[in-house]
Amino acid sequence: MTNDIAGLKKSDVALIIGSDTTECHPVIAARLKLAAKEGMKIIVIDPKRIKMADYAVLYAAQRPGTDVAVLNGLMSLIIKNGWEDKEFIAERVEGYEALKAEVEKYTPDYVEKLSGVPAKTLEEIAEMFGKAPTAAVYYCMGITQHTTGVDNVKSIANLQMLCGNMGKVGGGVNPLRGQSNVQGACDMGALPVVYTAYQQVTNAEVKDKYEKFWGCSLNANNGMPMTVAIDKAHEGEMKAFFIMGENPMMSDPDLHHAEAAFKKLEFIVVEDIFMTETAKLAHVILPATTWPEKIGTFSNTERKVQLLYKAVEPPGEAKDDWEIHQLLANKMGQNWSYTCAREIFDEMAKCTPSYAGINYDRLSKGGLHWPCPTAEHPGTPVLHIGRFTKGKGTMFAIPFKAPAEVPDAEYPIYLTTGRILQQFHTATMTGKSDGLNNLAGPSVMVSVEDAEAMGIGNSEKVRVTTRRGSIVTNAFVTRRIPKGTAYVPFHFAEAPANVLTNNALDPIAKIPEYKVCACKLEKA
Amino acid sequence: MLITINGKQYEAESGQTILQVAKKHGLYIPSLCYHEKVGVAGKCRVCVVEVEGMRGLQTSCSVAVRDGMEVSTRTEKALQAQKLVVDLLLSSGKHDCLSCAQNGKCELQDAAYYLGIERPTLVFSDLEPHCDESSEFVKVDHNKCISCGRCVAACQKTVTNDVLDFGYRGANTEIVFDDGKDMGKSTCVQCGECVQICPVGALTEKKVAGQARYWETEKVKSVCPYCGVGCTMEIHVDRKQNKIVRVNGDESSPVNEGMLCVKGRFGYDFVDHTDRLTSPMIRNDDGSFRKATWDEALDLVATRLNDIKAKHGPDKIMGLASAKVTNEENYTFQKFMRTVIGTNNVDHCARL
Numbered sequence: 001m002t003n004d005i006a007g008l009k010k011s012d013v014a015l016i017i018g019s020d021t022t023e024c025h026p027v028i029a030a031r032l033k034l035a036a037k038e039g040m041k042i043i044v045i046d047p048k049r050i051k052m053a054d055y056a057v058l059y060a061a062q063r064p065g066t067d068v069a070v071l072n073g074l075m076s077l078i079i080k081n082g083w084e085d086k087e088f089i090a091e092r093v094e095g096y097e098a099l100k101a102e103v104e105k106y107t108p109d110y111v112e113k114l115s116g117v118p119a120k121t122l123e124e125i126a127e128m129f130g131k132a133p134t135a136a137v138y139y140c141m142g143i144t145q146h147t148t149g150v151d152n153v154k155s156i157a158n159l160q161m162l163c164g165n166m167g168k169v170g171g172g173v174n175p176l177r178g179q180s181n182v183q184g185a186c187d188m189g190a191l192p193v194v195y196t197a198y199q200q201v202t203n204a205e206v207k208d209k210y211e212k213f214w215g216c217s218l219n220a221n222n223g224m225p226m227t228v229a230i231d232k233a234h235e236g237e238m239k240a241f242f243i244m245g246e247n248p249m250m251s252d253p254d255l256h257h258a259e260a261a262f263k264k265l266e267f268i269v270v271e272d273i274f275m276t277e278t279a280k281l282a283h284v285i286l287p288a289t290t291w292p293e294k295i296g297t298f299s300n301t302e303r304k305v306q307l308l309y310k311a312v313e314p315p316g317e318a319k320d321d322w323e324i325h326q327l328l329a330n331k332m333g334q335n336w337s338y339t340c341a342r343e344i345f346d347e348m349a350k351c352t353p354s355y356a357g358i359n360y361d362r363l364s365k366g367g368l369h370w371p372c373p374t375a376e377h378p379g380t381p382v383l384h385i386g387r388f389t390k391g392k393g394t395m396f397a398i399p400f401k402a403p404a405e406v407p408d409a410e411y412p413i414y415l416t417t418g419r420i421l422q423q424f425h426t427a428t429m430t431g432k433s434d435g436l437n438n439l440a441g442p443s444v445m446v447s448v449e450d451a452e453a454m455g456i457g458n459s460e461k462v463r464v465t466t467r468r469g470s471i472v473t474n475a476f477v478t479r480r481i482p483k484g485t486a487y488v489p490f491h492f493a494e495a496p497a498n499v500l501t502n503n504a505l506d507p508i509a510k511i512p513e514y515k516v517c518a519c520k521l522e523k524a
Numbered sequence: 525m526l527i528t529i530n531g532k533q534y535e536a537e538s539g540q541t542i543l544q545v546a547k548k549h550g551l552y553i554p555s556l557c558y559h560e561k562v563g564v565a566g567k568c569r570v571c572v573v574e575v576e577g578m579r580g581l582q583t584s585c586s587v588a589v590r591d592g593m594e595v596s597t598r599t600e601k602a603l604q605a606q607k608l609v610v611d612l613l614l615s616s617g618k619h620d621c622l623s624c625a626q627n628g629k630c631e632l633q634d635a636a637y638y639l640g641i642e643r644p645t646l647v648f649s650d651l652e653p654h655c656d657e658s659s660e661f662v663k664v665d666h667n668k669c670i671s672c673g674r675c676v677a678a679c680q681k682t683v684t685n686d687v688l689d690f691g692y693r694g695a696n697t698e699i700v701f702d703d704g705k706d707m708g709k710s711t712c713v714q715c716g717e718c719v720q721i722c723p724v725g726a727l728t729e730k731k732v733a734g735q736a737r738y739w740e741t742e743k744v745k746s747v748c749p750y751c752g753v754g755c756t757m758e759i760h761v762d763r764k765q766n767k768i769v770r771v772n773g774d775e776s777s778p779v780n781e782g783m784l785c786v787k788g789r790f791g792y793d794f795v796d797h798t799d800r801l802t803s804p805m806i807r808n809d810d811g812s813f814r815k816a817t818w819d820e821a822l823d824l825v826a827t828r829l830n831d832i833k834a835k836h837g838p839d840k841i842m843g844l845a846s847a848k849v850t851n852e853e854n855y856t857f858q859k860f861m862r863t864v865i866g867t868n869n870v871d872h873c874a875r876l
Contacts, residue, residue: 005753006778026715026785027753033684145875177752181854182847185872188854190845192868196855201868216863219838223868227875229842238840239832242865244857245846251876267828274799284825285813287801288849290794291749292759292768296850298747300754300779308850311744311759312795313766316802317818321846321853325860327818331826332864336856344852367754367779421713424750424787425848432794435660435731436787439714511875 001302003136003172004369004381009035010170013132015043015125017156018067018142018515022051023421025140025176025301032138041132043125045070045117046142047416048445048487049480058125061482064414065146065403065516066115071155072400073111074126075162076103083130085164092388093161095395102397114400134170135163141178141418145514147404149506154396161393167384177301179425180291184299187355187370188348192223196352213351225510227252227503234261242269244321245288249277250426253503253512254468255496271324276428277493287318290429294320296341297363299370302381305358306367403516404504405467407484411518413450414485415466417501418515423491431491442495443476445487446521451477454523461524464488466517469499472524486521490514525591530598542584542595543571553597554606554635556613556670556723558585561775561782562677568670570609570635573597581605607639615646618653618667619724626725628738632670633724658708661730661790662719666698669726675699675718683717683783699726716789720772720782731790735769736762745774748788749848755780755788768792829865838866845872 008014008031021029029052036042036055044056045067053059062070078084079100089096108119129135137160143152157173165171177183189196199206202222211218224232230252232238241262252258262268262281270282273290292311299305314320319327322344326336338344342360349355354371358379362368368379383389407414422440424430431437444464446456456462462475464486473488473495481487490497502517527536529551536545541564546553555571558564564586572581576594581602584595596602613632621627656664671690676699679688687710691700701710719727741760748755756774761767771789775782794800804821805813816824832841843861845854854872861870 022713025751025753026713027755027780027783030683030685030715030783034681037681037684179752179847179873180747180749180754181850182752182872182874184851185845185847185849185854186874188845188851189858190854190870190872191874192871195858195862210862214859214863218862219866219868221839221868223839223870224842225875226842226844226871226873229869229871233842238842239836240829240841241844242829242841242861243844244853245849246844246873248844248873248876251873267832269825269829273794273801274797275801279801283807283828284816284821285801285805286821286825287803291848292744292746292761292792292795294850296852298754299851300747301752302754302779304754304779305851306747306754306756306779308746309744311742311746311761312768315796315800317804318800318802319818321849322856324822325853325856328822328825329860329864331822332830334864338856341850341852344855348851348855367756422786424791429749429794430787430791432797432799433791434793436791439660439786509875514876 001172001174002166002383003169003174004302004304005031007169007381008032008136009038009040011035011040011134011136012170013041013043013129013135014138015045015129015135016052016138017045019138019140019176020046020048020050020142020418021138021176024178024419026421028176041128043128045125047414047482047485058121058128060117060121060125062115062117064416064485065148065406066400067143067146067152068148068155068398069106069111069114069400070117070122071159072103072106072398073108073122074129075099075159076106077108077123077126078130078162079103081127081130083127084162088164089162092393093395094392095397098397099158099162099395102399130163134168135165136170136172136174138174138176140176142515144175144509145511146516147504147506147513148401149511150508151398151401155398157393158395158398161395166388166393167382167386169382172382175301178419181298183301183303184297184305187299187352192225196348197354210351227505227510227512230258230261233265236264238265240267241265243278244271245273247276247278247426247428249281250493250496250498251490253498253501253514255498256469257503271321273318274428274432276426286324287316288324289314289318289320293318294341297345302369304367304369305355305363307360307363404513405502405517407518411466411520412484413519413521415464415488415500415517415519416485416515417488417490417497419491420489423489425491427491427493442473442492443489444473444521445476445478445481447481447483447485448477448479449483450486450521451475454521456523463522463524464500464519465522466500466502466519468502471495471497471499486519525589527589527591527593527595529595536589538589540589542573542575542582542587542589545589546584546597551597552638553584554610554638555585556631556635557672557674559674559721561721562674562681565673565677568609568672570606572605573602574599603639606635607641610635610639611641611644611646613670614641615644617670618651624668624725625728625732630725631723656707657730658706659712659714660708661714661786662707662716663728663730664707665726665728668724669699670724671697672723674721674723675727678717678721682781683715685713685715687712688718714786714790715784716786717783729770729790732770736765741769748784750787750791753779755784757784757788768795833865839869841865841867841869843870845870847872847874
């Protein structure tokens with residue numbers, strides 16, 4: 001998030017697009033709902049009529065994968081009506097003319113044809129958003145998990161720069177991140193192209209700095225993202241995977257393909273807390289500790305670094321992940337000598353400019369938002385005030401592109417996947433709670449019309465089939481999903497959604513298109 | 525400004541109520557319906573005090589302070605009134621402290637203790653048990669409810685789920701879910717905010733029954749392990765059993781202001797689940813696993829990774845870090861991949 005959670009109530013308008021907020025980020029949803037009761041206007045654009053739509057002033061359902069068309073259409077109307085922030089554009093933005101030329105084509109009628117959003121609704125949304133003194137955008141994987149994921153995010157940035165909503169309280173581009181430390185894992189350089197704090201591995205100066213800091217020579221080439229590594233493994237080009245606390249055998253797209261890839265590897269090490277679907281394929285499994293068993297830090301969706309204290313002792317011989325890395329490094333000829341997590345944090349802060357001013361003493365008094373460059377710096381709840389980090393903000397002219405796979409005669413239904421409130425990710429943790437399992441099991445959300453056409457009722461068995469695989473699960477018949485679309489939560493090994501999903505990737509981010517593919521539904 | 529409470533002067537700010545000033549300075553005035561999160565309710569009338577120059581007793585939760593105000597919380601008149609209200613509340617419900625999960629953190633119990641009420645002066649009314657245990661995680665005991673309205677206000681004004689309300693009329697008034705459904709059949713999402721804010725044992729967490737009591741647990745601050753919001757929490761630990769007994773939202777957190785969701789509050793069973801991995805394991809030739817020592821397992825990993833690196837090069841090895849472990853552990857993981865293996869093939873499932 002460019003902005004902080006506490007400042008959320010300062011918006012006049014909040015646009016929620018591609019985020020089922022009450023299901024996936026319930027506490028932020030609570031704050032948005034309360035703000036709506038107190039006068040903030042919420043706009044929801046989502047293929048499902050999500051719970052947040054009940055609190056919204058305006059709601060539109062776009063067909064899956066048509067976000068760029070909708071966002072371009074909004075910008076087109078905003079420019080046409082003169083609601084853009086001319087001063088902000090003049091002073092802080094480049095690329096405006098190209099953007100304007102691109103979005104002009106996206107008339108309300110054209111957008112209706114592409115996305116299914118009624119022209120009139122688009123006009124109402126553009127007016128409410130365009131005229132708002134301060135408006136925020138909240139999004140989640142409904143925006144990013146597309147072959148046009150990068151385009152979608154850039155379009156949101158375009159919209160927010162166009163309306164001058166950047167660098168101010170209550171505005172911002174606000175991705176709601178889905179895992180406790182997904183922000184931190186990125187910040188820490190657990191990415192193939194960057195060291196900590198997004199310092200490029202291909203930048204010679206950066207490499208030089210890290211070689212001195214760590215006292216060794218480093219690889220100058222970008223690494224591979226996991227989605228690509230799995231394809232390479234499938235082609236026999238990868239030899240070993242070292243996996244810490246993740247379960248790609250549930251979370252990766254097109255699981256049959258992923259399983260075949262894993263089975264071609266010579267060696268797999270898994271560090272985890274349970275015998276996950278992935279651990280079952282490992283050659284060596286190393287038992288790790290979980291969240292209340294250790295001291296450390298998480299960085300949340302608003303870039304706030306917060307401390308975890310140890311509450312219970314781990315079971316058996318389970319060890320903290322950092323300790324396992326150290327033991328292994330030393331078996332491989334290193335001489336690591338960390339005695340606690342705090343020492344690691346201090347070392348990390350020395351090579352991570354945005355964390356340089358953060359330490360455990362400060363965190364013990366409360367979390368800090370990065371960037372926090374010095375020990376006196378108060379942290380940065382709102383990014384880009386006065387100027388963008390890179391200077392001028394760049395607007396990109398982005399044409400609409402259709403998803404990689406759309407419904408056809410054989411597979412006539414849109415399939416989209418995601419989460420539900422009571423489970424988390426691959427259910428490695430939540431799946432161990434009888435209570436949570438009683439509240440939520442596998443299902444497919446089916447529209448009333450499609451259910452009637454198949455002659456099935458609530459809780460009856462449905463077979464969902466795509467070009468990649470097939471599952472049988474319980475129907476959840478609801479008016480919240482439009483005709484021609486089905487939604488499967490991906491948590492459940494009994495009916496794994498990712499057997500069905502398409503592993504087509506965004507060309508830049510290499511994120512799979514979980515949110516759109518084509519399926520057929522049959523009574524099972 | 526300065527105000528006087530029971531003959532001593534205290535700093536106060538304009539806009540504060542007498543009760544807020546008293547709480548800030550650690551002075552106890554019994555109160556039940558007021559909670560800082562949901563504001564003034566002015567319902568229970570337990571917090572009455574005398575204020576110089578004001579007629580009759582005043583509810584300290586709703587009267588704003590004035591400079592030079594003189595407040596007495598322990599005059600005979602005030603204490604008698606406080607006592608009467610608490611006495612009637614105790615009499616009109618079934619407040620069996622012995623096995624109540626709220627014992628030790630019950631604000632009605634605190635008030636009774638402060639006021640020296642050993643047992644209600646009125647005979648217990650002959651109440652039929654009136655519990656709703658239909659919800660997965662929450663037990664509702666209507667006979668312990670004092671109708672303070674904190675849960676209703678919290679459901680509507682903090683978590684904004686709009687499920688809880690008051691239903692029925694007069695003496696029959698009770699909290700209801702939706703239009704009077706059983707909690708488990710209602711639209712309640714079981715975030716547990718009502719449990720956390722309930723001053724008595726009317727709304728309790730089912731799982732804590734029979735576990736270590738409030739005063740036996742150590743409270744440890746942490747951050748929720750689920751989504752990326754970063755709700756901070758207070759983990760209540762039974763050290764003797766090495767067991768999490770309860771998780772509460774951290775009321776002082778600007779991130780979540782005490783709120784949690786059903787997973788964060790109730791979904792900690794996995795921590796001491798019997799399926800946890802407790803020792804390193806090595807795959808046998810037949811595909812089954814056998815237990816190994818750390819030394820044996822790590823030697824094998826080191827040998828195999830070294831061999832593959834030597835034979836095929838470091839870029840044939842992929843490291844998948846985790847969005848569910850700490851910053852420190854992600855740092856050591858990518859450092860390991862980059863400095864020991866010698867590849868930038870490190871990623872985590874940010875995309876998945």
